[in-house]
Amino acid sequence: MVDFFLNALPILNRILVAGIAITAFSLLLHALTFSLRERVARVFALILGCIVLITVTDGLASTANDLWEAEIWLRVQWVGTALLPAAYLHFSDALLSSTGRPSRGRRRFAVRANYLLAAGLAAAVSLTNLFITDITQDGGLAHLRAGPYFWVFIAYAVPILGWTGINVVRAYRRCQTSTSRRRMIYLMVGSLAPGMAAFPYLLMLGSISALHPLLVRIVLMQANLLVAGLLVVLAYATAYFGVAYSDRAVKGRLFQWLLRGPLVAAVALAILVLSTYIFKRIGLPDSRLILVAVVVGIVLLQFAITIGRQPLERALFLENRSEREEIRRLQWLEERLLTGADLRQFLESLLAALCDLTRSPAAFVIEWHNEGTAFLAGVGPRAMLPLEADLTTLPKPEVLEYIPGAGSLFRWGGYWLIPLHGPDREEMIGLLGLAAITERLELTPDQRESFGRLTERAAGALADERLQRDVLASLNRLMPDVEKIQHLSAAARYGQAALLAAPAEGGPVEADLADWVREALNHYWGGPKLTGSPLLTLRVVREELDRHDGNTVNALRAVLRRAVERVRPEGERRFTSEWLLYNILDMKFLEGKRVRDVALRLAVSEADLYRKQKVAIEELAHVIAEMERQSNEPATDYEVVG
Numbered sequence: 001m002v003d004f005f006l007n008a009l010p011i012l013n014r015i016l017v018a019g020i021a022i023t024a025f026s027l028l029l030h031a032l033t034f035s036l037r038e039r040v041a042r043v044f045a046l047i048l049g050c051i052v053l054i055t056v057t058d059g060l061a062s063t064a065n066d067l068w069e070a071e072i073w074l075r076v077q078w079v080g081t082a083l084l085p086a087a088y089l090h091f092s093d094a095l096l097s098s099t100g101r102p103s104r105g106r107r108r109f110a111v112r113a114n115y116l117l118a119a120g121l122a123a124a125v126s127l128t129n130l131f132i133t134d135i136t137q138d139g140g141l142a143h144l145r146a147g148p149y150f151w152v153f154i155a156y157a158v159p160i161l162g163w164t165g166i167n168v169v170r171a172y173r174r175c176q177t178s179t180s181r182r183r184m185i186y187l188m189v190g191s192l193a194p195g196m197a198a199f200p201y202l203l204m205l206g207s208i209s210a211l212h213p214l215l216v217r218i219v220l221m222q223a224n225l226l227v228a229g230l231l232v233v234l235a236y237a238t239a240y241f242g243v244a245y246s247d248r249a250v251k252g253r254l255f256q257w258l259l260r261g262p263l264v265a266a267v268a269l270a271i272l273v274l275s276t277y278i279f280k281r282i283g284l285p286d287s288r289l290i291l292v293a294v295v296v297g298i299v300l301l302q303f304a305i306t307i308g309r310q311p312l313e314r315a316l317f318l319e320n321r322s323e324r325e326e327i328r329r330l331q332w333l334e335e336r337l338l339t340g341a342d343l344r345q346f347l348e349s350l351l352a353a354l355c356d357l358t359r360s361p362a363a364f365v366i367e368w369h370n371e372g373t374a375f376l377a378g379v380g381p382r383a384m385l386p387l388e389a390d391l392t393t394l395p396k397p398e399v400l401e402y403i404p405g406a407g408s409l410f411r412w413g414g415y416w417l418i419p420l421h422g423p424d425r426e427e428m429i430g431l432l433g434l435a436a437i438t439e440r441l442e443l444t445p446d447q448r449e450s451f452g453r454l455t456e457r458a459a460g461a462l463a464d465e466r467l468q469r470d471v472l473a474s475l476n477r478l479m480p481d482v483e484k485i486q487h488l489s490a491a492a493r494y495g496q497a498a499l500l501a502a503p504a505e506g507g508p509v510e511a512d513l514a515d516w517v518r519e520a521l522n523h524y525w526g527g528p529k530l531t532g533s534p535l536l537t538l539r540v541v542r543e544e545l546d547r548h549d550g551n552t553v554n555a556l557r558a559v560l561r562r563a564v565e566r567v568r569p570e571g572e573r574r575f576t577s578e579w580l581l582y583n584i585l586d587m588k589f590l591e592g593k594r595v596r597d598v599a600l601r602l603a604v605s606e607a608d609l610y611r612k613q614k615v616a617i618e619e620l621a622h623v624i625a626e627m628e629r630q631s632n633e634p635a636t637d638y639e640v641v642g
Contacts, residue, residue: 013217014062015273016224019266020197021055023228024048026261027235030254040094040241047087051197051231053080061142070142071135078125078132078144081198082153085160086111086118088194092167098241099174114160121153161195183237190234197227232258252313259305264298271297343465347377350458354434355379357447357454362435365458368428376430384435386415409441416441420459430462469549514621520560521589521617530556540624540631563623564590567616575602581616584609
């Protein structure tokens with residue numbers, strides 16, 4: 001039995017070390033992807049980089065073919081161990097700064113000095129025998145021995161780690177809310193993980209590993225399990241720094257990242273190692289079933305994650321039933337939200353069914369709103385569909401008959417028209433048209449019933465789309481305020497509650513604003529840089545929403561047009577130098593003319609046009625910034641009643 005465990009535990013321990021490396025690397029990517037601008041996250045990424053180096057080299061050394069190769073990897077491993085104390089001190093300094101206690105110069109100097117000292121130690125450890133010396137093997141476990149000056153490294157690392165602990169405790173005392181204190185406790189406990197991962201167990205245990213190999217392997221396995229768990233706790237506590245998202249979003253994103261990345265990779269590696277070991281024991285060392293087992297395991301695990309992730313997130317991260325129901329409704333809305341393409345596809349299906357029912361060669365749906373009409377969908381030959389210009393001046397139709405379920409049937413030129421009404425049956429929201437093939441629409445009673453159901457569904461789709469548009473317009477008005485609350489909440493999480501009383505910022509930096517304006521102008525007539533532009537959050541754009549039925553894109557276009565008009569000089573339009581900036585903005589972006597045509601019309605080279613275009617966009621950004629400042633200024637005109 002002892003021999004079985006002596007053979008099995010090294011394999012399990014290698015899987016655990018590889019799992020720690022995979023987890024650390026995944027969390028490193030998470031920190032670099034979502035929180036790179038936050039100093040705490042950047043330093044945490046450096047600590048994770050040290051852990052990745054330590055665990056990867058540990059795994060390579062344990063599977064090396066000879067002691068010479070193992071010694072190379074173990075010396076590289078000590079580079080990460082030597083750098084870790086300095087990274088710990090840097091991390092504690094970042095924590096103190098994030099809780100409102102920035103360095104006055106001394107901590108910053110100490111951090112930089114420690115990095116220089118750690119770099120020197122790393123070079124000495126990897127290239128000389130002063131701190132660690134030749135490799136040895138005890139109980140089947142290879143490790144380096146302590147050198148004559150190993151005590152110097154201990155004398156350096158212990159005070160630095162003690163100073164780090166003091167800084168973390170100071171950061172904890174500066175936290176003012178129960179939530180921030182709880183997360184700081186998680187961080188204090190989780191910060192043990194890097195130190196435990198780098199601790200030289202075998203170097204310290206010495207000959208004990210030869211006398212009690214099973215006990216040492218069990219200790220190593222338990223330590224690695226604890227490191228993996230504490231590492232996740234540390235990543236969870238660090239994920240909240242500098243992130244302007246709700247707690248639920250932070251937890252859910254990290255949870256999904258861990259499921260899709262480290263869990264799947266670690267399970268696949270475990271299946272590969274264990275199946276290789278099992279097939280080797282039964283005499284099939286190169287069986288292709290090993291790859292089959294790995295692929296099946298990955299697919300089944302991904303299937304389980306896809307099915308169970310959302311219910312598991314709701315059960316773990318939402319405290320009460322009402323919150324779970326709200327999130328479930330939001331997820332349902334996200335999955336079933338009707339886009340313009342979805343509505344058009346559904347209407348085209350309805351129109352095709354109506355054409356089959358009535359033998360009409362063409363059909364169309366027109367939306368009817370306050371600003372006029374809009375062609376939504378049509379089927380049949382394009383020549384038989386009405387033009388956009390025809391929709392602006394619809395003549396008075398001629399009433400033909402009344403069809404139950406569909407309503408009154410009208411005749412307009414060569415079309416049969418059916419008005420589409422909203423749920424209250426009073427407001428007309430659209431028109432359904434069919435190309436007329438006879439003077440009157442001849443249908444059997446069953447066909448009339450089907451005709452009525454199809455028109456009702458078309459009206460229902462239009463009504464739902466209009467209601468959805470109102471909901472999205474409300475969300476567009478709400479989003480900037482919600483985002484502002486999230487940013488303030490993130491800034492005040494760890495002892496900086498005074499920021500909540502600070503005055504609001506005046507607006508975006510004009511350097512960023514110029515980039516946003518340029519991207520929005522390039523996609524002025526449609527594109528992701530317009531529909532997803534950060535300019536949509538400006539107050540001056542939100543004020544335009546009511547004039548454009550909540551359509552944020554049209555509101556942004558209106559603001560851009562208004563800003564371009566402010567660039568326009570006074571007087572009649574000319575093609576002189578003083579009109580150059582306005583002409584570039586108007587002709588190239590608002591009118592959409594080609595660069596060559598604009599350059600010819602303005603009598604400039606294309607290279608000069610691009611230089612002047614940059615100046616014009618910067619001027620336009622300045623105008624929009626001024627419009628935003630005026631929009632944020634409180635009103636000073638008062639009406640006197642009396």
